[in-house]
Amino acid sequence: MELRLLTALRAQNPIVFNIANFVTVQDVANGLNALGASPIMSAEVQEAETMVQIAGAVCINLGTLTELQIEQMRVVGRLANQYHKPVVLDPVAVGAVPYRKRIAQELLTTFDVAVIRGNAGEIAALADMDWQAKGIDAGTGTGDLISIAKACANRYHCCVILSGPTDVITDGTRVVQVHNGTPLFQLHVGSGDLLSSIVAAFTAISSDTFEVAQTACLVLAASGELVASQLTADRPATFTVELVDKLSLVTVPEIEAVESLN
Numbered sequence: 089m090e091l092r093l094l095t096a097l098r099a100q101n102p103i104v105f106n107i108a109n110f111v112t113v114q115d116v117a118n119g120l121n122a123l124g125a126s127p128i129m130s131a132e133v134q135e136a137e138t139m140v141q142i143a144g145a146v147c148i149n150l151g152t153l154t155e156l157q158i159e160q161m162r163v164v165g166r167l168a169n170q171y172h173k174p175v176v177l178d179p180v181a182v183g184a185v186p187y188r189k190r191i192a193q194e195l196l197t198t199f200d201v202a203v204i205r206g207n208a209g210e211i212a213a214l215a216d217m218d219w220q221a222k223g224i225d226a227g228t229g230t231g232d233l234i235s236i237a238k239a240c241a242n243r244y245h246c247c248v249i250l251s252g253p254t255d256v257i258t259d260g261t262r263v264v265q266v267h268n269g270t271p272l273f274q275l276h277v278g279s280g281d282l283l284s285s286i287v288a289a290f291t292a293i294s295s296d297t298f299e300v301a302q303t304a305c306l307v308l309a310a311s312g313e314l315v316a317s318q319l320t321a322d323r324p325a326t327f328t329v330e331l332v333d334k335l336s337l338v339t340v341p342e343i344e345a346v347e348s349l350n
């Protein structure tokens with residue numbers, strides 16, 4: 089685990105271009121900013137080329153997609169490949185909505201992505217493996233999460249993060265699991281959106297995608313865990329506010345003190 093990447097990220101302050109959803113856009117911008125990246129959001133295809141050129145990485149989130157936005161995603165994804173900027177895809181709710189799954193699969197044939205980050209329901213859907221997704225949530229299933237994540241990574245030739253109580257990170261062969269976190273993440277809508285954009289921020293500063301994906305998962309999960317450990321009750325709103333503070337204040341030794349990986 090390369091936690092020095094957190095120090096490097098804060099020093100470099102990379103621009104992360106997000107095609108965000110309208111539900112969590114501000115949480116994502118504030119979370120990225122607090123961590124030490126420089127977020128920019130855009131919904132206009134006419135400025136796509138400039139956005140890609142100035143960004144260190146791109147995060148494409150399917151959360152509230154429209155036909156217009158899907159065309160923007162196609163253009164941005166192709167440009168990102170052309171300019172060698174890593175792309176992270178967040179396939180929000182593809183396990184619950186067949187239209188979204190079709191669009192996600194089309195996008196994945198249109199341009200290369202460095203990382204797909206989704207919950208179990210989303211990653212299982214992209215891997216065509218059995219799972220009962222529920223809206224934006226992971227839902228339920230009995231399949232082996234490591235096998236599901238590996239199948240998805242091998243099908244789309246990229247790193248996959250299957251997030252949840254344990255985050256599974258794989259490049260299709262190697263697997264690392266991050267056991268940190270707190271159930272409070274599930275009470276804050278957009279924890280996954282933020283994770284996807286944080287992964288993009290780290291891909292902007294290192295080309296070791298597998299390493300970067302693990303580091304991003306650990307930094308967010310450990311920060312949330314540290315916040316939750318100070319709360320006397322489940323307070324989702326307080327958690328949300330304090331998580332942003334923690335992303336700004338958290339130190340490498342603090343994360344090392346709680347990190348739980350294998």
Ligand SMILES: Nc1ncnc2c1ncn2[C@@H]1O[C@H](COP(=O)(O)OP(=O)(O)OP(=O)(O)O)[C@@H](O)[C@H]1O
Pocket residue numbers: 206207208224225226251252253254255268269270271272273274276277278279280281282283305308309
């Ligand atoms: N029960 C849990 N215990 C610990 N950590 C969790 C738990 N559930 C989620 N997380 C953490 O929450 C973060 C977001 O992952 P999650 O799988 O919930 O994304 P998501 O379903 O896409 O969320 P959203 O749709 O709200 O954006 C990850 O860092 C993950 O480790």
Ligand SMILES: Cc1ncsc1CCO
Pocket residue numbers: 109111112151152180224277278280281
């Ligand atoms: C609630 C919700 N609906 C579409 S996107 C989103 C935020 C979680 O991704």
Ligand SMILES: [Mg+2]
Pocket residue numbers: 180181207224280281
């Ligand atoms: Mg999500």
